[in-house]
Amino acid sequence: MVKAKTWILKKYFEGFPKESDFELRVVDLPEPKDGEVLVEALYLSLDPYLRLFNRDFIKEGDVQYGGQVAKVIQSQNKAFPVGCHVFVHSGWRTHTLSDGSDLTKLPSNWPKDIPLSLALGAIGMPGLTALYGLEEVLQIKAGETVLVSAAAGAVGAVVGQICKIKGCKVVGSAGSDAKVAYLKELGFDEAFNYKTISSLEEALKAASPDGYDCYFENVAGPFFTAALSQMKKEGRIAVCGAISVYNDTTPQTCPFPHKTMLVNHLKMEGFTVWKWKHKDEESLQRLLTWMKEGKLKAKEVVTVGFENTPAAFLRMLRGNDIGKHIVKV
């Protein structure tokens, strides 16, 4: 018998989430039966989509959903021996009992000098999101100019680095001077702090006077409308997120994008990383290789202690830190 700590979603979020929307609950897990394994969480992943899909994936009273990197500590399943590291989307919990069907082993060639927690970041879902958004949705080509918003975020930072690997010019927008400095460090060609400029359109024009072939959209809000106005003819937009509107109680609206889209023959496509699951194994290897070669760097914001998970989640949503937010359990 194992005592598993879990964080329950007590109440659907109204506006900006509160710590009191969650409740810590301890449950007893039985020993694994034949075919089952017990895994122990090492790192929990905190991502904007936890806010976005608040009312879609679970009900009030369920364990908050989310991904984690865990270690097998008891096993009745040969595929997952004790000590093996897995990714599992079992939510905010310290221990998970599984029949193995929801477990994904971390790549067996994971290098010793790369933290396992990156399997929740640049070598995990956010990294894959960046890769698929660029390759599958935008289909970027060398020489093109790519704009990315929330560029210092877990996804955006990888977007910019892959753009450089592929010979594109990349322009990033972020919300602090420290983030802008980080983007320059990562190799972004241009970066600006959208909070301190007087005009979004002017900033976008200054960073790329000829406009943008591609826009990797993470934010919505006024930035979306400004970016739309700066797209080149036949431009493409990948809709990955809309962080600036997730916490709205009164929904923000935008001018209809129709005229701009039809005059300039723009394409816009919404996507989630789950669409290309069949490519994940190969894609993670490519991300790993780029990291080993030094072409892909990653920063993390680590909160220690399972008890601090809700607070860390709110901190992630506030967006003041640089890097991928995780909880070290």
Place this chain on the structure above:
Amino acid sequence: MVKAKTWILKKYFEGFPKESDFELRVVDLPEPKDGEVLVEALYLSLDPYLRLFNRDFIKEGDVQYGGQVAKVIQSQNKAFPVGCHVFVHSGWRTHTLSDGSDLTKLPSNWPKDIPLSLALGAIGMPGLTALYGLEEVLQIKAGETVLVSAAAGAVGAVVGQICKIKGCKVVGSAGSDAKVAYLKELGFDEAFNYKTISSLEEALKAASPDGYDCYFENVAGPFFTAALSQMKKEGRIAVCGAISVYNDTTPQTCPFPHKTMLVNHLKMEGFTVWKWKHKDEESLQRLLTWMKEGKLKAKEVVTVGFENTPAAFLRMLRGNDIGKHIVKV
């Protein structure tokens, strides 16, 4: 010397256009020189895009732009002998002097029993718009369900009929019971009057409980948001027009489409017919063939007299008639 009557755009439109935004002006045209031809307008085309691009194509004081079917009445150019029928985008004018570079001959096999004016409608730009929107943008497949708004319009009516030719289910929305009856006559599977229903979403659900694979968008406004909510996973939207917002003085807005687009992996693409000009000749033959076979029908709203062109334009924008609006010069 020929006296050509022209309609000048005196003032850019503010809100709904007024007859006083135009001014009749007579100009003298010289005899055609070597290589030139003089054509006389037979029919002028009245289309929503004349409203949409009001400030984009011409300046105040220029002849109002637009397409026309004309007849060569004097020629110093062997490619365009006297008597030959052409399409020319020379605007609201009775006579045009041309070096031939802007003239397109009507298909030489144009059947005697098909009115030449249809070269401005189902066998012209609106018909091509429908065809390219369905084949190039939406890439419809037999068995799919297609939604089209402004379905009784010059483009929408062709959209519906091509959908049926290609084995799709087609649902049309229009603004009067008479239009709905016309859509049924054309073979639409479902049609409804959006002005007399209590809920757009419910009407869309009733017409296709499983949702829509494709949406041919002509209107914007609340219909767009409702349609977006009824798209199937991996649905496609072709943005052809936005008639409901063209005359806004205070721009209408819409909720950000991001979440719906990313959850359902929706694609949205703006287009104009001019993108596939290289295919026009072959495409017009296909439209002609369908018409000869009785698979494609067309209705026209004919205003007689060049003097009445502005009034006919306003009438077209009011949207109370059924069919493609033309002026018989």
